Amino acid sequence: MGLAKQWRTELSDLLRGASGGFLFGIPLLYTMEVWWIGSYIGPIRMLLALVLMFGFIFFLNQTAGFRRTSDSRTASALIDSVEAIAIGIVCTGLVLALLQEITLQTPLHEVLGKLIYEGVPFSLGVALANQFLKGDEDPVEETVPPVSKSQSLNATLSDISATLIGATIIAFNIAPTDEIPMLASAASAGWLLLIMAASLLISYCIVFASGFTNYQQRRQQKGIFQRPLSETIASYLVSLIAAMVMLFFFQKLEFGDPWQVWLSYTILLGLPAAVGGSAGRLAI
Numbered sequence: 143m144g145l146a147k148q149w150r151t152e153l154s155d156l157l158r159g160a161s162g163g164f165l166f167g168i169p170l171l172y173t174m175e176v177w178w179i180g181s182y183i184g185p186i187r188m189l190l191a192l193v194l195m196f197g198f199i200f201f202l203n204q205t206a207g208f209r210r211t212s213d214s215r216t217a218s219a220l221i222d223s224v225e226a227i228a229i230g231i232v233c234t235g236l237v238l239a240l241l242q243e244i245t246l247q248t249p250l251h252e253v254l255g256k257l258i259y260e261g262v263p264f265s266l267g268v269a270l271a272n273q274f275l276k277g278d279e280d281p282v283e284e285t286v287p288p289v290s291k292s293q294s295l296n297a298t299l300s301d302i303s304a305t306l307i308g309a310t311i312i313a314f315n316i317a318p319t320d321e322i323p324m325l326a327s328a329a330s331a332g333w334l335l336l337i338m339a340a341s342l343l344i345s346y347c348i349v350f351a352s353g354f355t356n357y358q359q360r361r362q363q364k365g366i367f368q369r370p371l372s373e374t375i376a377s378y379l380v381s382l383i384a385a386m387v388m389l390f391f392f393q394k395l396e397f398g399d400p401w402q403v404w405l406s407y408t409i410l411l412g413l414p415a416a417v418g419g420s421a422g423r424l425a426i
Contacts, residue, residue: 308422
């Protein structure tokens with residue numbers, strides 16, 4: 143295997159692991175109780191949490207893991223376990239920084255506590271990536287026959303339905319909580335733009351760059367927006383609509399609220415909704 147191919151394989155494995163982490167870990171990142179626990183937890187409990195997390199992930203890497211090609215040797219499982227925890231903690235740190243739950247002013251012990259406790263489901267998601275969401279290892283390109291307008295419309299409606307279902311499953315438990323208003327109170331216009339960009343990037347990586355599904359198979363879908371960029375943008379807009387409806391359903395948004403409140407709340411809930419929408423599209 144050439145060096146360039148090795149790097150591409152490694153990058154694909156890392157993206158698959160990170161995507162699995164987002165699918166499993168994003169709901170807990172919107173839980174203030176975990177933020178608070180991470181703020182005051184002691185070093186002994188942090189170490190215990192790391193040891194337990196490493197043990198679970200090592201066991202999972204013996205049978206699954208985030209790499210496309212598995213290696214059952216103990217040494218490889220140990221290395222992959224360390225990598226899985228590292229991926230989970232890095233992704234956790236990026237999202238917490240995006241939500242401004244970790245800033246340059248946050249004390250070091252508080253940063254470590256939040257990263258370790260919030261990173262547990264992320265790291266487990268990394269280790270479970272291949273077991274639950276494994277794509278074809280040897281994709282085969284096929285010639286796509288012409289399709290009618292009705293077939294194209296049906297495929298588009300299928301994508302929209304899958305996005306709505308996935309977005310609702312992930313974001314429904316977050317919508318009625320106080321985390322969204324709390325986060326929105328500190329989010330500036332610049333931060334909201336960053337959250338939108340991150341939502342689009344994560345959604346694209348989960349569906350098109352992670353290797354969970356056959357990339358050529360996604361290209362052969364017959365939907366109206368069936369191109370990686372256009373599909374990602376269209377699905378994100380659908381996820382935003384789903385997020386807005388959920389917030390209104392739980393009376394977190396009212397018709398009398400300023401449009402800035404509607405926008406900030408929707409964008410913040412749109413991140414987990416976009417992750418869920420991506421998971422929904424993986425299923426079709």
